[in-house]
Amino acid sequence: MSTTSSTFGGQLLVVGVLAQVWQLSGSSVAVGAIGLANAVPTVVFGMIGGALADGLDRRRLVVLSTVGQLLSAALLAWHAFAGIRSLPTVLILVAVHAAFLGLSAPVRRTFVATLLPPRLVGAGIALTHLSSQAAMLAGPAAAGVITARWGAGACYALDVLALAIALYGVWRLPAAARPGGEPTRPGPRAIWEGWRFIGRSPALAGSFLTDVFATVLAMPVALFPAINAERFGGNPDTLGLFLSAIAVGGIAAGTASGLVTRSRGAGLIQLLAAGVWGVGIIGFGLAQPLWLALGCLAVSGAADTFGVIARGALVQAATPDSHRGRVSAAELALGISGPDLGNFRSGVVAGATSPAFAAVCGGLMCVAGVVGLGLLNRPLRRFRLPGSPDSTRSPA
Structure with a gap:
């Protein structure tokens, strides 16, 4: 409440x-x-x-x-x-x-x-x-x-x-x-210790890096006005539909969140969700009919919700209570700054090339980064939440 x-x-x-x-x-x-x-x-x-x-x-x-x-x-x-x-x-x-x-x-x-x-x-x-x-x-x-x-x-x-x-x-x-x-x-030392704790935990560091790939490399909101003007007549109602499509996808995924909470592989789910987010942004950058653009954004919104839930559960499970406040603060800082940096990157790339290219290349970089991280970071890929017989905590 x-x-x-x-x-x-x-x-x-x-x-x-x-x-x-x-x-x-x-x-x-x-x-x-x-x-x-x-x-x-x-x-x-x-x-x-x-x-x-x-x-x-x-x-x-x-x-x-x-x-x-x-x-x-x-x-x-x-x-x-x-x-x-x-x-x-x-x-x-x-x-x-x-x-x-x-x-x-x-x-x-x-x-x-x-x-x-x-x-x-x-x-x-x-x-x-x-x-x-x-x-x-x-x-x-x-x-x-x-x-x-x-x-x-x-x-x-x-x-x-x-x-x-x-x-x-x-x-x-x-x-x-x-x-x-x-x-x-x-104090400053306590804040620094929180970041050091994240750096010593491959699962936590990988989880945060996954979020960076999704937000900094593939955030599309700054591209909405330009793509709306180029393809859909610049109608303000259509611009609002872009934002609503992400929210609708997120709410739909939230009602099916049991798929995440019943599956204990939080790290793998976050990686997959970030990859689907990137694919959805690629589709949005290429889509010509409005229904397809909105559908791609809804898919990305659903993937974002699954990823946020998986990351939140992983962060809380992998962090002892003595460090939980500081690690949550780091998660908050990345959650706020990542989208802002991502929108700035999108705007700069769109200005130098085109809005469609900015969306597609951002989605491709996100997918490539997530695939590489998944292959290299085994603790993140195999992280299990408490509650299953094979559940383990990431080494801190």
Whole structure:
């Protein structure tokens, strides 16, 4: 309940900020600055939050950071309703909101593994991802209607309500949501130790590298406007269908997530899912009829969901609780920066060649990277989740 409510409210805030910044500036550069105001604080404070999660009471940390998000959303609502036309203030409040989100995000990722028995961790991650996908599908649609009728301030106000619900959900968590083992003293050394732990674990390092191949090499979102203009008349409705197709594929895969949770070969599933993602992007780059382009994106969205669930289960299973916060923070940092870098790569390649070439070559590089990693990284390929007779942990 807490994560779903927080995600839904976050989507309301994202759309509200986009609408307000465009209204205040009329500048695409200013709208692009929103991404910077979000990404940098989320990554920086996400690393800090991961270190804190391994040394402090996790439940209390999420409660305090959620209160910070709630207050910053309330200030955004006040700013909008008061009619203050200050773009810097909006961006600063967005950055503050993102910083508190970064503090809580890696901690939230540890809750499934600490509250559920090992055999149910995969199912718990699948359910969490499915609920988040549903919130991400419904949130923007609702936000568009709310913004059109009542303005961005209404979106911010509803985000405050959603965060209040999320706060109640975290407050009700049992004490099992606290870190186990010897508490870690937060600081740069603790953060570095988390990255060293990942480097010493072939399964973890391979899992993260698989995600890098899929996002940095084959992220297609930056190509959507150009491909839409070249092939499908540039209709904004069609552009929206591209994003919806990925989400629909993800939700469909989420309903079939038992295929992942019942199969304990998380590493192999993640590799296969990343490969299918790349193939789907190749198909999208080559597709001429709209139905085929949307179908390829839906397949990629489904593969992405299977990959995210498998990676999440593998990361939690391969990481002892003493390092779980820091490793989750590293996963968060890669999850945020990877797509941004991938979209930048796609845009640069498309500018030098063509959007279709950027999509196809990105998908081919993703598939090649995944195949090579699968052949060379045996611990990742053979990693088994707890719950089966032959399950083993990756050496740390």
